[in-house]
Amino acid sequence: MGTTLKMLELMLRQKLLGQGLKGEPNTPLIVSYAVTRACNLSCLHCHVSAREAMPDELNLKEAMHAIDEMASLGTEAVIFSGGEPLLRKDFVLALADHCNNRGIITAILSNGLLITPHTALQLQEAGIKAIGIPIDSVVPEKHDHLRNLPGTFNKAVSAIRTCLEIDLEVIITTMALKDTYSEMPQRLEFLYNLGVDEVAVYDLVPVGRGKNVMDQAMTTEQRVNLIRWLQSKQEDTEMTFAMSGGTPLYPEIALEMHRSHGTKPKDLLVKEFWVHNGIGCHAGNMYFSLRPNGDVYPCTFLPIKAGNIRKQSLTDIWRNSEVLNSLRQRQNLKGECGGCEYREVCGGCRGRAYACTGDYLETDPVCLRDLMIEEKISPADIKRFGWCVG
Numbered sequence: 001m002g003t004t005l006k007m008l009e010l011m012l013r014q015k016l017l018g019q020g021l022k023g024e025p026n027t028p029l030i031v032s033y034a035v036t037r038a039c040n041l042s043c044l045h046c047h048v049s050a051r052e053a054m055p056d057e058l059n060l061k062e063a064m065h066a067i068d069e070m071a072s073l074g075t076e077a078v079i080f081s082g083g084e085p086l087l088r089k090d091f092v093l094a095l096a097d098h099c100n101n102r103g104i105i106t107a108i109l110s111n112g113l114l115i116t117p118h119t120a121l122q123l124q125e126a127g128i129k130a131i132g133i134p135i136d137s138v139v140p141e142k143h144d145h146l147r148n149l150p151g152t153f154n155k156a157v158s159a160i161r162t163c164l165e166i167d168l169e170v171i172i173t174t175m176a177l178k179d180t181y182s183e184m185p186q187r188l189e190f191l192y193n194l195g196v197d198e199v200a201v202y203d204l205v206p207v208g209r210g211k212n213v214m215d216q217a218m219t220t221e222q223r224v225n226l227i228r229w230l231q232s233k234q235e236d237t238e239m240t241f242a243m244s245g246g247t248p249l250y251p252e253i254a255l256e257m258h259r260s261h262g263t264k265p266k267d268l269l270v271k272e273f274w275v276h277n278g279i280g281c282h283a284g285n286m287y288f289s290l291r292p293n294g295d296v297y298p299c300t301f302l303p304i305k306a307g308n309i310r311k312q313s314l315t316d317i318w319r320n321s322e323v324l325n326s327l328r329q330r331q332n333l334k335g336e337c338g339g340c341e342y343r344e345v346c347g348g349c350r351g352r353a354y355a356c357t358g359d360y361l362e363t364d365p366v367c368l369r370d371l372m373i374e375e376k377i378s379p380a381d382i383k384r385f386g387w388c389v390g
């Protein structure tokens with residue numbers, strides 16, 4: 001495909017993404033592909049317990065074939081993650097190019113340590129639309145503590161500057177924890193002054209090493225306070241926010257809160273990652289996670305194997321996996337979620353339900369029903385969900 005045509009296609013797709021993705025329920029619109037489990041960090045809360053590469057990670061031919069299948073299944077966006085995906089930089093660059101040639105938008109999540117001006121340019125030239133970089137505190141020591149290595153804060157900030165300098169879109173991923181969530185105003189101001197305008201605030205899901213730090217998870221009251229604060233902050237800033245990690249209804253809840261309060265945000269949250277279907281938890285619904293060894297999980301936060309692409313075609317797994325099909329039928333849900341009036345549009349975070357109960361169809365203990373009722377958001381009001389993929 002010629003460069004001009006490719007640029008045109010990217011512009012059109014950006015426009016399309018600006019209106020949110022639309023698709024039939026059985027289309028994997030977004031795929032999170034963890035290209036390696038290797039990582040140059042060992043963060044305390046890492047949900048995939050990354051450190052060493054898996055011994056049997058997919059090779060380029062296998063990964064390209066998987067992308068061909070994604071394209072024929074209707075995938076619109078692939079997010080490369082890890083581990084640290086830039087430890088397989090050439091692999092990622094080749095796959096990004098392959099995605100672009102098949103009309104799939106790409107983004108990457110990186111801890112920023114390996115971002116140099118040259119690498120940032122390579123990512124941009126390969127057509128990667130956005131990069132997610134973590135900043136977990138404005139206090140360098142606090143960020144470094146969570147990332148488990150001194151100096152990572154400064155390197156992440158330097159990576160952000162490097163990407164912004166060449167207009168590579170940066171989305172900051174930032175953990176909201178019990179002891180640090182109240183720092184959010186300073187954190188957003190710091191990021192704004194850096195030139196960042198998109199922030200995904202992550203809640204802690206007890207998966208991988210995240211299980212060991214669950215005493216750091218926000219309380220329900222803190223979570224609700226944070227949602228309310230982000231919603232009001234949206235009125236006086238050009239920045240756009242999403243809450244990620246088990247809170248897929250955040251954009252819709254925030255929008256409904258604006259509607260009922262008669263307020264108007266300057267921008268409509270992180271529109272790029274809205275999906276126009278009210279299904280809430282999208283694990284196995286419009287989304288799946290491809291693991292480094294070809295295993296398919298319903299979500300990166302729900303480590304249950306639906307199949308492996310070396311043994312079955314991706315199409316077969318997506319259409320026929322018992323795990324994926326059970327997630328698509330909300331009448332299968334149990335406990336509070338099973339009997340809830342918001343079951344079809346929310347469904348609870350299946351990853352958190354699995355981590356906390358051992359049964360992925362059980363109750364999600366973190367529930368925003370009271371907030372939705374208080375804000376008079378009925379199930380019929382919920383028509384979209386946001387990005388909560390890692």
Ligand code: SF4
Pocket residue numbers: 336337338340341342343346347348349364366367368369
């Ligand atoms: S009980 Fe809560 S988490 Fe579960 S579906 Fe209802 S609103 Fe969602």
Ligand code: SF4
Pocket residue numbers: 245246247248280281282283299300301302348349350351352388389
């Ligand atoms: S399991 Fe569902 S709600 Fe939880 S992080 Fe995954 S997609 Fe989001």
